Amino acid sequence: SQNLTCNSNDLKALEGFMRGLESSIDGWKWNESSSFSSNCCDWVGISCKSSVSLGLDDVNESGRVVELELGRRKLSGKLSESVAKLDQLKVLNLTHNSLSGSIAASLLNLSNLEVLDLSSNDFSGLFPSLINLPSLRVLNVYENSFHGLIPASLCNNLPRIREIDLAMNYFDGSIPVGIGNCSSVEYLGLASNNLSGSIPQELFQLSNLSVLALQNNRLSGALSSKLGKLSNLGRLDISSNKFSGKIPDVFLELNKLWYFSAQSNLFNGEMPRSLSNSRSISLLSLRNNTLSGQIYLNCSAMTNLTSLDLASNSFSGSIPSNLPNCLRLKTINFAKIKFIAQIPESFKNFQSLTSLSFSNSSIQNISSALEILQHCQNLKTLVLTLNFQKEELPSVPSLQFKNLKVLIIASCQLRGTVPQWLSNSPSLQLLDLSWNQLSGTIPPWLGSLNSLFYLDLSNNTFIGEIPHSLTSLQSLVSKENAVEEPSPDFPFFKKKNTNAGGLQYNQPSSFPPMIDLSYNSLNGSIWPEFGDLRQLHVLNLKNNNLSGNIPANLSGMTSLEVLDLSHNNLSGNIPPSLVKLSFLSTFSVAYNKLSGPIPTGVQFQTFPNSSFEGNQGLCGEHASPCHITDQSPHGSHHHHHH
């Protein structure tokens, strides 16, 4: 549309670039005989310089290539050195392709280049030590396979650099002292490499930094109080390293800092006073360190705090009762802190609270906890696993959690029943009351919770039949009711035992659609209508007293990945229709009273023999061979009489 004629030298350079690729680029042609344009200024992803923007004396410069933008085009092959001849290039953007090989130093001499984005490719080798790009603002090689040291002279000829992203590579060694020469840099991303050693003092000279991302490395040593010199810092992530010692008391100087994550390090000592009084902090995560002392947050000062994660530390003392005065505070993770306390009465006024975890925090008195927390009108997620040992789950009919979406109270040895008051939580999506001592029957009203897609009642002492209503759970029948918008990340631990390190989900929507009623004393049969649960991924009915046949209709659960019916009293055949469950990766019918041939089919071949053991009458590849006499007299292959 610019109607420019491309410069012939630039056309040659692009030909060279094209020859380096294994794939072709639609709309790029230089063959005179073809009907396509040999004017590279018309090609997709190319912008040329026009004389209009130049002034009359530069007319000869018109038609020079200034932008090469070919992100997300599935290109593979090498980045040819001939690109170095595009000496008017301002933007080179090849993000999200499969380009490989090393980067020739000659490529890094483009004196007009402002943006170099090679992120999300397969570039490898050492990073060139000499870069001479005096106009460069953005250097992005995020998510490649570079290794070796970060060049000490990286910034020596990058006077205009604003953004450096080297994250998600294999850089090792320490952060070079020369990083101090990147003086204009605002974004420095070194996350997810193999960097070790301590942070060089020179890094604290980068006073323009607004984002410093060092997470997921092996950096160690104390965090210098010179950190306070980075007064423009907005986001600081040093999580998942090996930093130790005290967190420096520099947060009054960092008065633009809104995001601070230092989780999973070896910090000890108390939370610094300036951090407890930060006016700017919005998200604070100090999870998984060995911080000690009382938790204190000055809510009169912390007016921007929205997310607080102090889980897995050695804090002592009581639950801070002033937290409802932090008027923007929405999510709190206090898992694995030994409080030995009740939830403070003041939490009744916690109107901003949406997500709360006190998992494994020695909380006592579940009656009082629920009575208080029901007043938090915006509470959506409540995780109370591993507390209240041997108390009784209250059944007070007046309890009401109007907006609750996630309730996890597992592993508490709770007595009582599935409480009726939960039927007042119409938005419930995820309910986990597993590993308790709850008794009685499973209430039919669970089936009318239209958003419920994850139900774990395993390892209790429930009796009676599986309510038929569970076969019509709306969100498991059709996708329309699927879980909506993701909420801010909040760590849920799926594993119930105390030695964590299990699966962690940060979003309710990451949980697989599941019904787990295993390890109870349920009887009756399996409803054929379970086949209607087309969205269900996991059905676990292991270890109950279920009897009757396995319904052939179960083949309707087309998303099913796990089906465990073992350790029941099921009889009859394994319906051949189950081979249609093409996503099934875990299957067991062991220890029942099943008989007849084990169905054959792609999926079934992959299951171990143990999936079928403990059934006297089963035969086939996974058991003893099927002799004619083993088959049912009405088998279709051997007609004795016509």
Ligand SMILES: *[C@@H]1O[C@H](CO)[C@@H](O)[C@H](O)[C@H]1NC(C)=O
């Ligand atoms: C370029 O402009 C010339 C005249 O200014 C016109 O004749 C020609 O058709 C244009 N070419 C394209 C490809 O638009």
Ligand SMILES: *[C@@H]1O[C@H](CO)[C@@H](O)[C@H](O)[C@H]1NC(C)=O
């Ligand atoms: C940083 O820049 C200065 C001045 O250009 C130079 O003398 C010094 O060697 C550079 N540091 C490193 C580590 O390259």
Ligand SMILES: *[C@@H]1O[C@H](CO)[C@@H](O)[C@H](O)[C@H]1NC(C)=O
């Ligand atoms: C806790 O932090 C340590 C030290 O960084 C790390 O090795 C460990 O994996 C972390 N644990 C969890 C559960 O994140």
Ligand SMILES: *[C@@H]1O[C@H](CO)[C@@H](O)[C@H](O)[C@H]1NC(C)=O
């Ligand atoms: C809490 O913050 C307020 C407002 O900044 C301040 O006036 C007060 O002194 C602080 N209290 C403590 C104990 O630090």
Ligand SMILES: *[C@@H]1O[C@H](CO)[C@@H](O)[C@H](O)[C@H]1NC(C)=O
């Ligand atoms: C639980 O808390 C309530 C209200 O604070 C109190 O009345 C009750 O005695 C407590 N129960 C136990 C067992 O501590």
Ligand SMILES: *[C@@H]1O[C@H](CO)[C@@H](O)[C@H](O)[C@H]1NC(C)=O
């Ligand atoms: C059932 O829960 C108890 C704790 O209440 C636990 O020790 C046991 O391992 C669990 N059993 C199964 C099969 O999950």
